[in-house]
Amino acid sequence: MRVIILYDNNAQTGFESGWGFSCLLDHTQRILFDTGDDGRKLINNFGKASIDPSTVNKVVLSHNHWDHIDGLKGFQKFNSEAEVIHPDGFSAPTEISPGIFSTGALGGNPKEQSLVVKTKKGNIVVTGCAHPGLERILQTAKKLGPVYGVLGGFHGFSKFAELEGIRLIAPCHCTQHTEQIRQEYPNQFKQIMAGSILEI
Numbered sequence: 557m558r559v560i561i562l563y564d565n566n567a568q569t570g571f572e573s574g575w576g577f578s579c580l581l582d583h584t585q586r587i588l589f590d591t592g593d594d595g596r597k598l599i600n601n602f603g604k605a606s607i608d609p610s611t612v613n614k615v616v617l618s619h620n621h622w623d624h625i626d627g628l629k630g631f632q633k634f635n636s637e638a639e640v641i642h643p644d645g646f647s648a649p650t651e652i653s654p655g656i657f658s659t660g661a662l663g664g665n666p667k668e669q670s671l672v673v674k675t676k677k678g679n680i681v682v683t684g685c686a687h688p689g690l691e692r693i694l695q696t697a698k699k700l701g702p703v704y705g706v707l708g709g710f711h712g713f714s715k716f717a718e719l720e721g722i723r724l725i726a727p728c729h730c731t732q733h734t735e736q737i738r739q740e741y742p743n744q745f746k747q748i749m750a751g752s753i754l755e756i
C-alpha cells in the first residue's frame with residue numbers, strides 16, 4: 557500500500573502548500589481521501605506526484621469543512637466518474653473497497669469519518685481533522701483489528717498514551733501537539749507533508 561500526501565499546510569519542494577488535507581491511498585483501488593481547499597493546487601500536486609487524477613476510483617470526504625471539501629469541484633473537472641462518499645454515508649464501520657473501511661460517521665458538529673486500511677503489517681488509520689477525538693477514532697478502528705499506523709490531522713489530541721503500541725505515527729495538517737507527540741514517540745513519529753510518500 558502506498559499513501560501519497562497531496563495536500564497539507566506544509567509541502568515538499570515543488571509541491572504547493574495550503575491549509576487543508578488530502579491524500580491518495582493506492583491499494584486495491586485508488587481512493588482520494590479529502591481534497592484540500594483549492595482544486596487548482598490539488599491538481600497541480602497530482603501532477604507533481606505523476607498521478608493522473610482520472611485514475612482515482614473513489615473520493616472519501618472526512619467531514620464538511622472547507623479545508624477538506626472545497627477542492628472537490630476542481631478535482632471533478634479531471635474526474636467526474638469517481639464515486640463520492642460523504643461524511644455521513646455510514647453509521648458503522650463499512651468496507652468501501654477491498655480491505656478499505658470507513659469508520660462510519662463519528663461525533664456531531666461536524667460528523668466525521670476516518671478510513672482504516674488493511675495491510676500486511678496491520679491496519680492504517682487515516683484521519684481528516686479528528687474532530688470526534690483521535691482516541692474515539694482509534695477505539696472504533698481497533699474493532700477491525702490491531703492498528704499499525706495512524707496519519708492525518710490529529711487536531712487537539714493530547715491523550716498521548718492512546719498511541720502506545722502504534723508503530724507509525726504521522727500527524728500533519730491541524731495537529732496542535734506535534735512536538736509533544738514527537739517527544740513521546742521519537743521512533744514511531746514520521747513527519748509528512750504534501751509530496752510525502754509512505755510505503756506500508
Ligand SMILES: [Zn+2]
Nearest residue numbers: 576623685730
Ligand atoms: Zn481541517
Ligand SMILES: [Zn+2]
Nearest residue numbers: 619621685687
Ligand atoms: Zn475540520
